Amino acid sequence: MNINDESSTDYFLNPGLQTPRINKRVRSEGEHSDDCETVIIPPEKISLVINNSNQQQQASTTQRNEYPPITIEFKSAHSKTDRKLIEELIKEWRIKNNKNIDIIGRFGYKNVLLVFPRNFSTLDDLLETGRWPDRIAGSNYVIKYPKILPATYSLIIHDFQSTWNEDETTKELQEKCVTLRKLTRLVTREGRPMNTVRTDFISTQAVKQLLNQGEIEINCTKLRIRPYFSPIKINKCRKCFKHPGYGDFPAYSLEYPTGSGDRNVRPEYDHFTSQCTSLQLCFRCGQHHPLKEGCSNEIKCVNCQQHHYSGHSSCPVVQQKRKQLSEQHQKPQKKHENVDQMIMAMSESINQQLSSFTSTITSQITEVSKKLNIFNDRIQNLEQQIDKSIMPAISELSKPV
Secondary structure (H helix, E strand, O other), X not given: OEEEOOOOHHHOOOHHHOOOOOOOOOOOOOOOOOOOOOOOOOHHHHHHHHHHHHHHHHHHXXXXXOOOOEEEXXXXXXXXXXXXXXXXXXXXXXXXXXXXXXXXXXXXXXXXEEEEEOOHHHHHXXXXXXXXXXXXXOEOEEEEOOOOOOHHHEEEEEOOOOOOOHHHHHHHHHHHXXXXXXXXXXXXXXXXXXXXXXXXXXXXXXXXXXXXXXEEEEOOEEEEEEEOOOOOOOOOOOOOOOOOOHHHOOOOOOOOOOOOOOOOOOHHHOOOHHHOOOOOOOOOOOOOOOOOOOOOOOOOOOOOOOOOOOOOOOOHHHHHHHHHHHHHHHOOXXXXXXXXXXXXXXXXXXXXXXXXXXXXXXXXXXXXXXXXHHHHHHHHHHHHHHHHHHHHHHHHHOOOO
16 A cells, blocks of 8 residues: 555546436326326324425435545556445455444546545544555555645644744644644735645644644744634636626626616626526626637626636625625624524424425315315205106106006
8 A cells, every 4th residue: 555645636526516317207198297186195294294305405415525535546457346445445444443434435537446535533534544454455556635625624823924934844743743734824815925824634633622722832932723714715607707696795886787776786696607697708808709719808807897807816896705705604603693593494494394384285175175065066966866857756666556
């Protein structure tokens, strides 16, 4: 087994982005889509339906893997499937460490094996090189760890002087903390170094321990630390290059399309690419023109009309949106406020579901009542016909000859 600390994201394809398998029932020729059948839901089964719908929503959210993959390249050819290799890895891991790991995996580019951890505990174990077995399914292999780990594996150190060298400090800190990976100095948008560094670890436990202490000692100086938050990504439509939630931004003295309504409330810009109804615009100039021959127009942002590409970090619209999202993440909330919000959200969801089921049951009862009325009318008509025709005939037959 060899360790390669290069990025495994070269072979990374998010399994949550793959096209799902089609699992639809084929409609017969004589079956029409507009036909419907009234189904009455018994009251005792309503809670079961609610639980099933909640479980389906939870299952759909857990299908996406939030953890980066670890790449395994085998040195020799093999004929085993990805499922069999994952089974062998779990087996060998249990033998060596007397512990199970929760992973899934599949083949990636050039048939390398992508191992996806399913929780932070497993990711911590996989990042420890000494825990890996010597061979997997009898084959030697090379491990490639991802360069970028989740934000919980990093923290921020303040007051890190510009004269301090990050590499030298990394080696000094690694003597005290073996799970330390590296220090990266942060820079401003203009490229000016800051007195702040991001410190990456290969263990969440080490990060939690330091955050509980609230400080770290470097060069006999105790420096403040705080949690690290990943840069907020601002999405944009790939057709009109507007940003979702763009209507919440200040005006910035921009020129908006005619008929956009209120300048500060523009719901038509709050959309994604799949929902966009506008024409395809040029990413360079923000105009609609044929794109096959390229574009030689002046670079202009469609959001602020300044001379940069749409979505650039220097765009005031992007900066304002990022600031708003950052304030939302950093806004302190008390525990009882979170509990109240959860209770309110749950109660609203339950009320909506009960209202929906109530309306459904009411409509079903109405349909049943209509059918019962029709049935009673038919019985009354049948009784009248019996009284008019059959009963006189019976009375005539019963007379003596």
